[in-house]
Amino acid sequence: MSTEKSYLSFTLDVKRIFPIWFLFVGLVLAPYVLQYMALTSGEPVNYPVQREFYLISFLYALLVGLGYLLFYYKFAVLIISSISYKDHNLEFTENFFSYFVLVIAGVILSILSLTIYIPWFIASLNRFFTDYTRYKDSYFEFKGKGGKLFVIGLVSIFIPVICLGIIMSVLASVYKDELGHMSPIHMGQKVMLYQVATQIFANFFTIPLFYLSFKWRVNTRYKDYSFKLMSDFFPAVFFAAGQFFLTVISVGIYFPLAFLNLYRYFLGNIHGLGSGRTLRIRYELESGKDFLFIWKQFLLVIISLGFYYPWALKKMGAYIFAKTSLETRYDPIVLVETPEFPSATLYAQAFENSEEGREEAEPKQIDPTAPVEPTDTEE
Template sequence: MQQVYTPPPKGGLLSFPKLKFTGNGGSYFGILIVNALLCAITLGIYYPWARAKKLEFLYSSTELEDSPFVFSGTGYEMFKGFIKAVGILAVFFIIEALLARAMLIPVAAVVYLAFILLIVPFAIHGAMRYRWSRTSWRGIRFGYRGNRGELMKLFVKEFFLTIITAGIYGSWMLMNLRNYIIGNIRFGSGEFKYKGDGWEFFVLNIKGYFLTIITLGIYGFWWQANMFRYYIDNMTLSNNGKTFTFRSTATGGQFAGLILLNLLIVVFTLGIGFAWAEVRTFKFVCDHIEIEGDVVLDELQQTEEEYTNAMGDDLADALDLNLV
C-alpha cells in the first residue's frame, strides 16, 4: 500500500510525533476467533494466513502522527516460510529421537546445542529481514541490514560466556544482541541505534529480583516498568544529522493497573476477554512512549529493498524468539 505524505504546515508551536493505538477489542476478537476456527478446520494449514491477518490489524491500528503503519507481508509468503521451518524442525526432532533411541544421549546433547547455536541467530536474522522489509509508514519502508555471519559469531560468543558464568553474563548478552540488532534497523534513510549497557541492566535486574522477593511480588510491577524504561530510553533514530530520542513515561503503579485488570478481564470472561486485554496492552505501550528531537519525518528517503523470504520469521515464531 502506497501512502501519500502531506507535510505539516510550517510555523506554529513545536510538536513531536506521537504514537497511538486505535484498535478495539471487538474487532481484534473477531479476527482471532475467525483465525482459530479456520486453523482448526484446516488442521493448522491456515496458520500463516492467520498470522498475516493479525499483523495487518495490529500494524494498521498503530499510528505515528495520525498515519498508520502498514504490514505488506502475505499469508502465502508466510506459508512458504512455514513449510521450510516445519521441515527444518521436523528433521531436527527426528534426529534427536533416533539418537535417544540408540542411547546416544551425549551425542544428542551435542546435536541439540549445535542446533540452538545455529538456528537461533539464523531465525532472528531472517525474521528481522522479512518483518522490517514488509513494514512501512507513509510509503517509507523499514529494513534490517545486519549480517547473518556477524550475528552468528556474536550469538555464539555471548551464549558461551553466559553458560560459563552460570547465567550471570546474560544481561551483557541481551544488551549486546540488542545493540547489534537495533543498530542495523533502518526507517528509510533513518538509522536506529541502541546503547544498552550490560552492567546497568544487570544491576537493574538484581535490584528488581531481590526487591520483588522482599515485597512478596509487589515490586515486580516496578521492576517491569524499569525494564520497559531501559529498553525504550536507550533507543534513538537519526537522519541527516538530526536525532529522535525515545522515552518511557510508564510507572510501576500504571503497570500494576494494566496487568491486574488484564488478569481480571481474562479470568472472569473465561479467556474470551483476551483480545480486549491485548488491545489494552498495545494501547498502554503506545501511550507511554514519548518521542522528542529534531528529525523531520518528511526528509526520510526510501532506501530499503524488499525481502519476501519469511522462513526466518516463521522459525522465530515457532521458537518464540522476541528480542526486539
Template sequence: MKNYFGFNLTAKKLLPIWLIFYFLFITSYVVLINSMKNIQSGTTPSGMLFLFLFLLFLVAFFISFYIAKIIIENFTYKDKPIIFNGKFGRFVGLILVGLLLSIITLGVYMAWFIRNIHRFFVNNSVYENESFTFQGKGGRLFVIVLLTIFLPIIALTIIMSKVFMVNPEHVSISNMIFQQIISWMIMIPYIYFIYKWMVNIDYKNYNIRWETEFWNSCGKLALEIFLSVITIGIYSPMAVIKLYAYFTERTIVQSGDVKRKFGFDTDNINDFLFIWGQILLTIITLGIYYPWSISKIGKKILSRTYLE
C-alpha cells in the same frame, strides 16, 4: 517538539481471530490428553492424530501471522498508520524452511531462522510509502546465543555436575537455589544483547537503535527481575513499565549528525494498577477478555510514547 504514537486496535478487530485461537487451544488440549490416555493404556496412536497436530501447527502460524498483522497496522505516528504488506504464503515458507534447516543443522541455523522471521515483519512494514529495513545479522545473533547462553550453560552444567558427584548425599536446597540464581544471571546479558540486536532498523536515511551501556542496562534488568521474583510476580507489571521507559528513552533515530530520541511520559503507579486490573479481568474470564486488555494497555502506553 514531542510527536506521540498511537494505537488504534480495538477488541472488535482482534476478538474473532483470538476466539479461533482460543477454541483451537482447548480442542488440541482435549485431543492430546485423550491421546496420552490411549498411549498409556497400550493403544497405538492413529495417523489421524499426527495429521491433526500438523494442521494445528499450520493454523497456529496462520493465527500468529494475522494477530501480528492486526497489531502492526494499528500503530500510528502523527495520526498516520503503519501498513503491513507481508504475505501469509511467504511467512509459511520461511517457517517450514527455517524449521527444516534448524533440524538438519542441529539448531545452528536457528539464529538465521529468527533473523528471517524478524526481518519479514520489519521489512514488510511501511510508513508513508517507505519501508523499514532490519539490519541485524544472523551471524551476530549466533555469536550472541553462543557466548551468552550456550557456552555459559554448558560450563554451569559441568561445574554443578561435578559438585553433585563429589557430594551426592549433600545436595541441598541452597545448592539448587544457587544454580537458579546463576542461571538468571546468565540470562540477563542474553536478554540485553538479544533486544539490542532486534532494535537495529533503517527507515529512509535514518537508523533506529539503542544507545545503551552494557553494565547499567544489565543492572537495571537484574534489579527489575529480582524485585519481580521476590514478590512472586506481583511487581512484574511495574518491572515491565520501568524497563519499557528505560530502554525507550535510550532509543535513538540518527541520520548523520542529526539525532532524535524516543521518550515516555511515566505514570508508574497508575499504570501498575491499570495493568493488574487488565490481568485480573483476563484471568477471571479464562482468557476471553484478552483482546480488550491488549487494546487498552496498548493505547495507554503508546499514547504517552513519543519521538522528539
C-alpha cells in the same frame, strides 16, 4: 537547538483479533479437555488406541503448529497496523503465502542443520516483518545479520549453560548424602526448592541474551535515520537484573512495573540519527497509576481464563502508547560520517529548515554606535 515532540497512538480492532485468539486458545486447550474426558469416562484404554497415540499426537502437533503460524502472522500484522504516529498508521504490505513459505523453509533448514540455521531463520523473520512495513511512503529496513545473532547465542547461551551445569553439580554433590537420610516429604521439599532455584538462576543467565538480542533487533533504518541501542552492556544488564530480582521476591506482583521500567529504559536508549537531527523515544512513567492499570488488565485476563486478552491488549496498548512520544532534536553541531551512521552530514538540511536554523540564517543588523566588547586578546 529546537525539539519536536509527538505522541504515538494504538487503535487495535478487537473484532478482527478475537476470532483468531479464540481459535488459538481452543487449539491449546483441546488436548487437556479430551484427556479429562477420557480419565472421567471410566473406560479402559485398549492397545490399538495406545498404538495410534503417536500418529494422533503428530497430527495434532501439526494442526497446532499451522494454527500458531496463522495466529502469529495475523497478530503481528494487526499490531503493526494499529500503531499510529501523527495521524498516519503503519502499514504491512506482504501476504500470508510469502510468510508461510519462509517459515516452512526455515523450519526444514533448521531441522536439517540440527538447529544451527535458527539464527538465520530468526533474522529472516525479522527482516520480513520489518522490510515490508512502511510509514507513509517509505519502508523500514532491518540491518541485523544472522551470523551476528549466532555469535550472540553461542556466547550468551553456551557459557551460561556451562556455569549452570557446574552450579547444579556442586549442589547435587553437597546434598547427595543428606537426601539419603530424609523423609519422603522433606526430600520432595528439597527437590522442589532445588528446581525453583535452578529456574531462577537460568532466568538470570538469560538477561545478557535479552540485551544483546534486543540491541541486534533494534539495528534498523528508516529513510536517512539509523536506529541503534546506545546503552552500555553492564548498566543495562544490571538494571534488567534488578527488575527481575524485584519481580521474583514479590512473587510476580511487581511484574507490571518491572515491564514498564524496562520499556522506558530500553526504548529511551534507542537513538535514531539522521541528517542533523536525533530521534529519541520517551515514556512518561507514573509508577502508582500505571501499576494499578496494568494489574487490573492482568486480573481480568486471569479471571476470564485468557478470553479477555484481546480487550486487555487494546487497552494496555492504547494506555502505554498514549504516554510514549517521539522527540526529534535538530542540532547544529558538526556531525562526522561513520560506517554506522553514513547519513550524518555537516550542517544538515533538516536544521537549516527548522525555525532555529532559519533564525540563524537571517542577517543581523549591526548598530555602529553600539560599544564593542573587548576580546580575550585585547584584554
